[in-house]
Amino acid sequence: MKPGMIVTASMLTTIAAVILLVSLQSLHTRTWGGEKAEPVTASHQTVELTNDNxxxxxxxxxxxxxxxxxxxxxxxxxxxxxxxxxxxxxxxxxxxxxxxxxxxxxxxxxxxxxxxxxxxxxxxxxxxxxxxxxxxxxxxxxxxxxxxxxxxxxxxxxxxxxxxxxxxxxxxxxxxxxxxxxx
Structure with missing residues (x-):
């Protein structure tokens, strides 16, 4: 295989993978709550109430x-x-x-x-x-x-x-x- 074809094939594979991942994320967001959906790793930041704040x-x-x-x-x-x-x-x-x-x-x-x-x-x-x-x-x-x-x-x-x-x-x-x- 020629080096130019290897680079082209790997670029096309990378672009296809990115498009696939974006499509899957979009599908996940639409089916599980739209803009209210949060990643599992996201956490609500809680604050401790004091007289100072x-x-x-x-x-x-x-x-x-x-x-x-x-x-x-x-x-x-x-x-x-x-x-x-x-x-x-x-x-x-x-x-x-x-x-x-x-x-x-x-x-x-x-x-x-x-x-x-x-x-x-x-x-x-x-x-x-x-x-x-x-x-x-x-x-x-x-x-x-x-x-x-x-x-x-x-x-x-x-x-x-x-x-x-x-x-x-x-x-x-x-x-x-x-x-x-x-x-």
């Missing part, structure tokens, strides 16, 4: 319901979300609660419990009223529960969500969201 970590959330108060103490994160006006929907609140749970239990390694309260603030009287409370504990619910909460479309929670996240709704919540969503 608390503000930086929480400011990355970009929630529509602002944080009114936060406390970090011995693996317990306490957060109060403040509902400012009546235009806030329960779906927005759920998305924000899910964002807090996602951050706390998927991206932070040392949060064992989140005590989350949703408060309504009366601008005229300068008083805060509890609407909803959750006591979310690591390991007491399946990870898909975060997505279930994020996409929940009813002001009334399922029994599963109530049990998993230890949810408690006040009469004010029911008056503001449950009764208005029923018509």
């Amino acid at each position: 608390l503000v930086d970590v929480l400011s990355a959330l970009h929630m529509s319901t602002p944080i009114a108060r936060v406390e970090w103490k011995q693996s317990i994160l306490t957060i109060d979300l403040k509902v400012k006006d009546t235009d806030t929907t329960y779906t927005e609140i759920y998305e924000n609660m899910a964002a807090v749970a996602d951050l706390s239990f998927r991206r932070l390694e040392n949060v064992e419990q989140v005590l989350l309260r949703v408060m309504a603030e009366d601008e005229w009287m300068h008083r805060r009223h509890l609407l909803l409370a959750a006591d979310i504990r690591r390991g007491e619910w399946p990870m898909y529960a975060i997505d279930m909460l994020r996409t929940w479309k009813s002001a009334v929670f399922s029994e599963e969500l109530k049990d998993w996240f230890h949810l408690m709704q006040t009469e004010l919540w029911k008056k503001q969201f449950e009764m208005t969503s029923q018509g």
Whole structure:
């Protein structure tokens, strides 16, 4: 065999192998979850929450319901979300609660419990009223529960969500969201 033919044959073989590998990767991505697919070796980088990085970590959330108060103490994160006006929907609140749970239990390694309260603030009287409370504990619910909460479309929670996240709704919540969503 001539040396030029050997080089050409090896180049063609290499190009064919690259095309085949790219095709297989494309097929794998389309059949196993598209852009959400991750290589087995990829790992989510977790962060350890401290009082020093608390503000930086929480400011990355970009929630529509602002944080009114936060406390970090011995693996317990306490957060109060403040509902400012009546235009806030329960779906927005759920998305924000899910964002807090996602951050706390998927991206932070040392949060064992989140005590989350949703408060309504009366601008005229300068008083805060509890609407909803959750006591979310690591390991007491399946990870898909975060997505279930994020996409929940009813002001009334399922029994599963109530049990998993230890949810408690006040009469004010029911008056503001449950009764208005029923018509």
